[in-house]
Amino acid sequence: MLRNWKEILLLAIPSLVSFSSMTVTNTINLILVGQLGALIIAIVGVSNIIMYNAFALFSGIGHTVNYLVAQNHGANDMRKGIQRTYIAMYMCLIFALLIAVVGWIGADDILRWTGGSKQLIDEGTFYLELRFYAMSFGIINFAFHGFLRGIGATKLSMVVSLIVNVPIILLTYTLTFGHWGFPNLGLTGAGLAILVGEGLQTLICAFIFFVVLHKKYQTRSRVAFSFQWNEMKLISLESGKLGIQEFSLGISMYIFTAFVARLGDSALAANEVALSVMSFGFMPAFAFGSTATILVGQHVGKGTPMLGRRVGTDTAVLGSIFLILLGTVEFIFAHQITALYTNDEEVYKLAAYLIQISAFLQIFDGLLNFYAGGLRGIGDTTFLLRVSFIVSWFIFVPLAYLFIFVFHWGSMGAWLALYAFLTVFGCAVMVRFYRTDWTSVRLKEAAH
Template identity: 80%
Template sequence: MLRNWKEILFLAIPSLVSFASATVVGTINLIIVGQLGSLIIAIVGVSNIIMYNAFALFSGIGHTVNYLVAQNFGAGDMKRGIQRTYIAMYMCIVFALLIALVGLVGADDVLRWTGGSANLVRTGSFYLELRFYAMSFGIINFAFHGFLRGIGATKMSMVVSLMANIPILSLTYLLTYGKFGFPELGLKGAGYATLIGESAQTLICAFIFFVVLNRKFQTRKYLTLTFKWIEMKLIMLESGKLGMQEFSLSLSMYIFTAFVARLGDQALAANEVALSIMSFGFMPAFAFGSTATILVGQFVGKGTPLLGRRVGTDTAVLGSIFLILLGTGEFIFADQITHLYTDDAKVYELAANLIRTSAYLQIFDGLLNFYAGGLRGIGDTTFLLRISFVVSWFLFVPLAYLFIFVLDMGSMGAWLSLYTFLMVFGLSVMFRFYRTDWTAVRLKEAAHE
């Protein structure tokens, strides 16, 4: 067990730092622009939800690269792993152009559909447009990181994340308030900072893949390979299932946000502050979930899936410990943390109450990520799609509507519906993990599709 725990932490800690850097940057950015008022907080929060949906729809490509490359790496067949990565990259480029087009022609309409006030739409439309452009680079970056994690290079992934996220943070401050000779652009400056950071990260990822990793994996050698349609079909199918799974979840969160928006700008701002803080709980959940995908996938590739089951369990145990410790800190210091975001008493007091309510309930989000990561490692993507659709649309959305509008429970009702949903989702995925016949798990092959 101790050996497993060391290997898990060796992979998980860099992933944790990588996700933490993005989370911390997002949190500090919200604090920076939050000084411009509760309307700006609401705009950034709603934009984050919209970007989460855009990312989720295409994130399946990165998840697919992650688990297929992990299996190929374990099997010692990196020629196929690199070939699959190229196919995924071409898909990402096509979708990146589509995302940029949506931002160009429809940013204001997308904001309007959230149900925010006319002032929110007018003030935030160009900021959202810039975020769409940044997301075009973001989905490409996510696929590159999927490759790095698949080969176990989580430290390298961490370094790349830090190289991109730290400049985003600096530029947000400089461009928002016009410090040290930079123009004072307000909210637009924060949008430009994100775009610059994501595009720079794409260049860094390309350099690593085509230059640094070429020495070990001959990544440039396979650039001119003739791709088999059956491999492309596999990647499209797996990416579609994982993308729709994430999109089902994120779209339900979008509707949830639209429901909260009907409670007013202050309630929406408090909701976004609380979500921003609780994203620190998502951080270890994602990190250990990603680690489960890597290790389970590699053991499947080696032909020892039962060892993958064991390491998946150990990953969930370690991740849960992290979440309990984090939840304790959030519960104790909720008031002080929320006060960092805004001086609006109604906003930070409501946000603090939401955080205390959910501090320990976030363990269910952890279970969801840990065991979903394990299921991705064995390629059980169909179940993940189905359960995500069922609990998102037949539980979460109806329950949120009931608590917010029928029972008139306001923001607290919204968050109770959120964590009821995560509890059912997390326990369902955990049950599936342990009910799987691991002796029958095999390497994912295109010919078997």
């Protein structure tokens, strides 16, 4: 078991640092722009939810690259892994263009559908448009990172994240407030900083894939450029299932945010601050979930799925320990943490209350990510799609409406609905993981 734990930590900790660096960057950016007022916090919060949905719909490509490359790496067949990565990149380029067009022509309408105030729409439209452009690069970057994690190169993925996130913070500070001779662009400056950072990351990822990794994996070979329709069909199907799964979660979260927006800008700002703080718990969940995908997928490729089941369990145990420790810190220091975001007393007190409610409940979000990562490793994507749809639309959204508008429990009711949903979802995925017949698990192949 200790050997498994060491292997897990060597993969998970770089992933944790990588995901955490993104969270820290978003947190620092929110603290910086938060000095512009509660309305700006609300705009950023709504934009984050919208971007999560845009990302979620196309994130299935990156998740698919991650688990298929992990299986190919385990099977020592990286020729197929590279070929699949190329196909995924073709898809990413098409969708990146689509995302940019949506941001260009529809940013104001999307904010209007959220239900925010007229002032929020007027102030936030161009910022949201910039975020859409940044997301065009983001889905390409996510697929590159999926490849790196699939081959177990989580340290390299971490280094890229660290290199990129520092300029984003510096540019946000510089362009938002006009330091060092640069113009004072306010919220627009914050949006430009994210766009420049994502574009820079795409260039770095391309250099690593096509130059640094070419010697070992022949990433520029003619075979890699070859196109097979059966592989295209497999990647499209798997990406579609995983993308719709994430989008189902994302759109339900979007509706949840729209419900909270009707409680007022202060409640919406507090909701965003609380989500930002709790995202530090999401990061260990994502990191260990990604690690489960890598290790389970590689064991499937090696033909040892039962060892994959064991390592999936060990990953969940280690990840849960991280979340319990983090939840304790969040519970004790909730007020001090939220006061860093804004000097609006109503906002930071409400945000601290929401954090204390959910500090230890986030363990269920962890179970969801740990075991969903394991199920992705074996390619059980159909179940993840089905259960995501059911719990999002038959539990989360109805409970949020009931608790907010019928019982009038306000922000507390919204977060009780959120964690009721995560509890059911996490338990369902965990049960599926252990009820799977692991002796029949096989490498995912395209149909001929």
